[in-house]
Amino acid sequence: MKAIVYTEYGAPEVLHLAEAPQPTPQTNEILIRVRAASVSFGDLLARNFGNVSADEFNxxxxxYFLARMAFGWSKPRQPILGSEFAGEVAAVGDAVTRFKPGDAVFGYRGQQMGAYAxxxxxREDGMVTHKPANLGDAEAAVAPYGGLTALTLLRRVNLRPGQRVLINGAxxxxxxxxxxxxxxxxxxxxxxxxxxxxxxxQALGADEVIDYTQEDFTQRDETYDLIVDVLGRSSFDRCRRALTPDGVYFPVSFKMKAVMQMLWTKAxxxxxVICAFSDEKSADLELLKEMIEAGSLKxxxxxxxxxxxxAEAHSYAESGHKQGPIVILFQRK
Ligand SMILES: NC(=O)c1ccc[n+]([C@@H]2O[C@H](COP(=O)([O-])OP(=O)(O)OC[C@H]3O[C@@H](n4cnc5c(N)ncnc54)[C@H](OP(=O)(O)O)[C@@H]3O)[C@@H](O)[C@H]2O)c1
Known part of the structure; x- marks a missing residue:
């Protein structure tokens, strides 16, 4: 099969198309013909991991040290990137009951990667399920990672109708x-x-949008019940005046300082301050599919x-000019 591989860390040009061994499904596994895979934060980070310092790691x-060991210290261990995908079941193992050849599916591989192929x-009980009926392959391929992470993280807060929420990194x-x-x-x-x-x-449904290059949201005359800081580019100290008296600062990316702040603010x-790790389960992907089909998630x-x-897809994703998610298509006659 063809796969996009990389054997050294670096700029987008390290990615190239090559022949790779086609995997064979075990009895409880399904073989998926990939149609689309996204260019996610994880792909960009893993591609260039050798040049990212512990300080730059979010x-x-x-x-950082665990991730560097897992991904490979001086060169990548897993030569094929790609953590989320949409495709079609090509074959199933003898014990598989949930899927049959021809089923349209989407899923998430996390740090295991390998979807750029x-x-x-x-595994049939892994992070894979039937593709939402109302999405094309490209749209389905960009849904699992962010959807699963946000879904499981937002369970840590008791969000109520009418509350004011700010997402820094929307x-x-x-x-x-x-x-x-x-x-x-x-x-x-x-x-x-x-x-x-x-x-x-705006198209996702945000009531207001702030451009961080023009305005610092912490200096506005507005307060929020919840501030989700995806890259942790702000801080609890800076956000305090933008939080309601019982407000929550939730950095999705955090350093030890925020963990210490979580401990003392609790008492x-x-x-x-809430710091948490996402803990997605296969059932969450099913829930995500239902929410997409119900129209709650676009x-x-x-x-x-x-x-x-x-390589061009990765360059565009890093250019600062992209207007939304980027997808790599794997189509063949
Ligand atoms: N806690 C957990 O369990 C968990 C799980 C998964 C990932 N993470 C962490 O989440 C992060 C990746 O999130 P993601 O995949 O959503 O990344 P992403 O797709 O790269 O999105 C990053 C967002 O941050 C915005 N941004 C960039 N610079 C900014 C700035 N100076 N101020 C405010 N916003 C800025 C970007 O805005 P523009 O693109 O519009 O400029 C974009 O909206 C990583 O740090 C990862 O470690 C944490």
């Missing part, structure tokens, strides 16, 4: 789902993003690139 330093295998994988999940719960949502992605965040402050794609142009 999570606590111990996780014509074929992949998934145009990315997690933020775009968080905007919609908060709207679905009846919140008033303000999205913060870069200028080229304003229209995208000694009405305003709280999936909008900016541009699709053929697999031969994967």
């Amino acid at each position: 999570m606590p330093a111990p996780l 014509e074929y992949l295998v998934m 145009s990315g994988g997690i933020g775009s789902a968080a905007v919609q999940l908060a709207k679905a719960r009846g919140a008033h949502v303000t999205g913060v993003c870069g200028a080229p992605r304003r229209a995208y965040v 000694a402050s009405r305003q709280k 999936s909008i794609v900016d541009r699709c690139f053929a697999m031969e142009h994967a």
